[in-house]
Amino acid sequence: MSDETRGDRGWMRHAIGLARLSPQSPTAFSVGAVIVGADGVEISHGWSRETDEKVHAEESALNKLDPDDPRLPHATVYSTLEPCSQRASQDRAPCTDRLLRAGVRRVVIAWREPGTFVVNCVGVEKLREHGIEVIELQDLAEEAMSMNRHLRL
Numbered sequence: 001m002s003d004e005t006r007g008d009r010g011w012m013r014h015a016i017g018l019a020r021l022s023p024q025s026p027t028a029f030s031v032g033a034v035i036v037g038a039d040g041v042e043i044s045h046g047w048s049r050e051t052d053e054k055v056h057a058e059e060s061a062l063n064k065l066d067p068d069d070p071r072l073p074h075a076t077v078y079s080t081l082e083p084c085s086q087r088a089s090q091d092r093a094p095c096t097d098r099l100l101r102a103g104v105r106r107v108v109i110a111w112r113e114p115g116t117f118v119v120n121c122v123g124v125e126k127l128r129e130h131g132i133e134v135i136e137l138q139d140l141a142e143e144a145m146s147m148n149r150h151l152r153l
């Protein structure tokens, strides 16, 4: 296991802890997100419904930063769930679009959108199409979705 991969697991565990802070919803997943700079220092973090009832974890983390923050193009974003590629709230940009706009370098996720609320999430594919490295830590998927069991059919 490389040092980078080992670090990824630590940050993902932090994101999982944040996901547990999300107010539970019958219609949306609880997700945690952490943005880490190239120097390995946390820049921002967020969780589902942190600031309002519709905000997503990655969105909440990005909303705390200047969109032109010079650390973003070198950053890694850890999200417990695959970033959404479309949203029920039409007035808000999908997290995939927000991440592309921010210009982040890497995205690390633990589990993929299972199609409970959105039929076909293509967040990972879309990020990769734009040259962003996407890592899936499948061994942490169970833990990362453990607070969403009430939503699994």
Ligand SMILES: [Zn+2]
Pocket: 056, 057, 058, 059, 083, 084, 094, 095, 096
């Ligand atoms: Zn989202």
